[in-house]
Amino acid sequence: MSDQPTTPRLPLSGVRILSLEQYGAGPFGTSHLADLGAEVIKIEDPRTGGDVGRYVPPFFEQEDSLFFEGLNRGKKSISLDMSTSAGRALFEQLVTVSHAVYSNLRGDVPEKMKITYADLRHLNPAIVCCSLSGFGTTGPRRAEPGYDYLIQGLTGWMDLTGEPDGPPTKSGLSVVDWSTGFVAALALLAGLRAAERDGIGMDCDVSLYDTAVSMLSYPGVWHLNTGYTPARTHHSAHPSIIPFQAFEASDGWFVLAAPKEKFWQRVATAIGQPHLTEDPRFATMAARQQNSTALLAILEPTFAAEPVAHWVELFRAVGVPAGEVKSVADALKDPHIEARNLVVEAEHPRYGTVRSLASPVKVGDRTAPTVRAPQRGEHTEQVLAGLLAMDDTAIADARTRGAFGSIPAPLNS
Numbered sequence: 120m121s122d123q124p125t126t127p128r129l130p131l132s133g134v135r136i137l138s139l140e141q142y143g144a145g146p147f148g149t150s151h152l153a154d155l156g157a158e159v160i161k162i163e164d165p166r167t168g169g170d171v172g173r174y175v176p177p178f179f180e181q182e183d184s185l186f187f188e189g190l191n192r193g194k195k196s197i198s199l200d201m202s203t204s205a206g207r208a209l210f211e212q213l214v215t216v217s218h219a220v221y222s223n224l225r226g227d228v229p230e231k232m233k234i235t236y237a238d239l240r241h242l243n244p245a246i247v248c249c250s251l252s253g254f255g256t257t258g259p260r261r262a263e264p265g266y267d268y269l270i271q272g273l274t275g276w277m278d279l280t281g282e283p284d285g286p287p288t289k290s291g292l293s294v295v296d297w298s299t300g301f302v303a304a305l306a307l308l309a310g311l312r313a314a315e316r317d318g319i320g321m322d323c324d325v326s327l328y329d330t331a332v333s334m335l336s337y338p339g340v341w342h343l344n345t346g347y348t349p350a351r352t353h354h355s356a357h358p359s360i361i362p363f364q365a366f367e368a369s370d371g372w373f374v375l376a377a378p379k380e381k382f383w384q385r386v387a388t389a390i391g392q393p394h395l396t397e398d399p400r401f402a403t404m405a406a407r408q409q410n411s412t413a414l415l416a417i418l419e420p421t422f423a424a425e426p427v428a429h430w431v432e433l434f435r436a437v438g439v440p441a442g443e444v445k446s447v448a449d450a451l452k453d454p455h456i457e458a459r460n461l462v463v464e465a466e467h468p469r470y471g472t473v474r475s476l477a478s479p480v481k482v483g484d485r486t487a488p489t490v491r492a493p494q495r496g497e498h499t500e501q502v503l504a505g506l507l508a509m510d511d512t513a514i515a516d517a518r519t520r521g522a523f524g525s526i527p528a529p530l531n532s
Contacts, residue, residue, distance in 0.1 A: 129156025129485050134311065135217040137162055137210070138194075139234065141170045143267070143293055144327065145223025145251050146190040148300030152307070153193040154478035154487050160217075160502060161196045161493065162210065165524020169198070169495040180469055182495055182527060189475045191492035192465055197503070198496030198523045201232065205520035209503065214239050216506050218314070219247040219307055226252035226261035226326065236322045246320040247310035251303040255326035265327045267293040274331040275349070279338070283351045299330040353415070361407040361414055362386065365444060366422040366430075372444040373427045375434065380404065385437045390421055465491040496526035 134157040140146050146161075153159045163169030168182070175186035200206040214220065220234055229235050229250045236248045250256055253265015271277045271289045281288030306323035314320045332339070338349035338358070349358065356364035362383075363376050377383045380403070387395040395401050395417070400410040407414055422430060427443045434441035445453075456462060460477060467473045473491060503509045509517070517523065 127483070127485050129487055130482055131155040131157040134158065134219070136160065136219045136221050136307070137213055137217050139220070139222040139224065139232075141223065142172045143190065144296040144300045145221070145303070146170065146172060146187075146300075147297050148223075148251065148303040148307075149194065149221060150190050150192065151301070151304055151478045151480060155480060155482065156485075156487055159194040160213070160498070161191070161194050162199050162201070163196055163495050165198045165200055165496070165526070166202070169196070173495065183467070183469050183492075185470075185473070188467070188470070188473050188492045192463075192475055193487060193490045194493055195498035195502060196493035196495055197499040198526045199499075200521060200524045203521045205517050205522035209507070209517060209522055211239075211242055212507050213502075214242045214246055217243070217246065218311060219249060221249045221251070221303070221307060223251040223303075225264055226250070226254050226256045226258075228252075229256065236320055240320060244320060245314040245318055247307060247314050247323065248320065249303055249307040249310065249323040249325065251299060251325045251327075253326060254328045256322075256324045260328070267296040267327065270295045270327045270331045274328065275335060276331060279349055279351055281351055283353060285351075295327050295331045298334060299325060299327045302330050356411070359408055360404060361411045362418060366419065368422055368425060368427040368430055370426040373422075373431055374442055374444060375430075376440040382439050383407070385439050386434065389433050389437050389439070390418075392417070392421075460486075463489040465489045467491045494527060496523065499523055499526060 131152060134152075136149060136152060136157055136159045138145070138149050138159055139162050140149060149157075149159045161170065168174070170187065170191070172187040172190060173179070173182040173184055175184045178185040179187075199210060201210050220239065222229055222232075222234060224232075229248070230238075233239075234248060235250075236246065239246050239248060252261070253270070254260040254263055268289055271280075271294075272287070276295070277287035277289050280290065303323070303325045306325050310321050310323045338347075341347040342349065352358060352364070354365045354367075356362075357378075360376075360378050363378055365372050365374050375386070377386050383401075383404075384393075384396050387393050395414075399406065401407050401414055431441050431443055450456075451462075461479075462474055463477045465473050465475070500514055503514055503517070
């Protein structure tokens with residue numbers, strides 16, 4: 120007889136994470152852990168109104184912004200003033216029954232708040248303490264706040280983005296924030312695996328700066344080894360592969376990607392100019408890179424003569440990667456999004472049905488139920504009663520001693 124449970128559990132079911140998180144990168148990372156089944160308990164400071172992401176305009180009512188909803192579904196929230204002895208004592212009790220403490224604060228703050236492994240291992244030798252910060256917990260900039268836009272400028276990203284004759288440009292999305300959230304989730308999972316194996320926890324140190332520098336990838340490696348200086352390219356072109364860029368058609372833009380010789384041959388044939396593949400200037404990838412100006416002088420007016428749909432359909436028909444440049448509104452209408460279950464819904468007492476974007480991680484047919492983001496402090500009593508076996512009298516005493524601060528009246532769920 121099979122020992123498999125009748126209802127398969129999510130991969131991270133049974134993992135409990137105490138998270139001192141706020142705004143974007145930190146909550147983004149734990150949102151994916153929650154989607155995989157982890158119990159993520161947000162510890163929100165009542166002195167500051169909790170996670171600042173609750174108040175991000177333009178779409179918010181009181182403490183429920185859609186920014187916050189999109190990054191915090193499926194989590195629990197407790198109100199805890201750790202500056203009080205009562206609040207600190209409750210935090211330490213929660214550490215004893217948890218697997219990880221996760222934070223996204225300035226790099227010097229975990230040490231000041233005493234939430235590092237050195238501070239907590241006497242409570243739980245297997246606890247994993249993951250810090251996500253702007254610049255890391257070491258180095259001359261550890262105490263500085265860091266934000267996506269700032270980091271994109273400091274690490275060369277903005278200098279590489281935009282047209283050659285235009286100003287430095289940041290990505291349209293907070294790519295450093297979101298990437299670092301994923302890196303922090305990866306670091307925490309690695310720490311949890313080691314703690315499970317050895318019974319010993321650790322500190323995990325992740326930063327926006329380190330993540331952005333590592334993502335310079337091959338242009339960074341080229342510079343380190345040859346002195347090559349990356350520069351912005353015409354119409355977001357790949358620095359080595361031609362054609363691999365955005366092209367303007369008669370009614371908009373599309374991206375054409377030909378990273379292999381077979382694709383280039385199909386492109387030339389599809390546009391009715393197969394002779395281009397025999398031209399020594401364009402016969403190889405290296406030759407096309409060296410003669411990109413001459414090749415683009417042929418391709419750009421050709422593509423400008425027909426609409427986007429013509430070129431996308433033509434290239435897809437012959438197996439060449441191509442796609443229109445869509446607005447966010449158009450992108451979210453793509454039927455592939457529905458096919459991949461990338462939009463999820465949860466009921467909210469203030470907004471009604473809230474739609475958000477699902478985790479890209481798919482694990483078999485196991486999916487977590489979609490639960491709205493928590494109200495600030497909503498689960499305080501539930502968590503303390505359930506995990507610490509505190510009765511009403513003990514909870515009332517902790518409240519009197521200032522452990523919880525002010526908690527909003529509950530919404531009707």
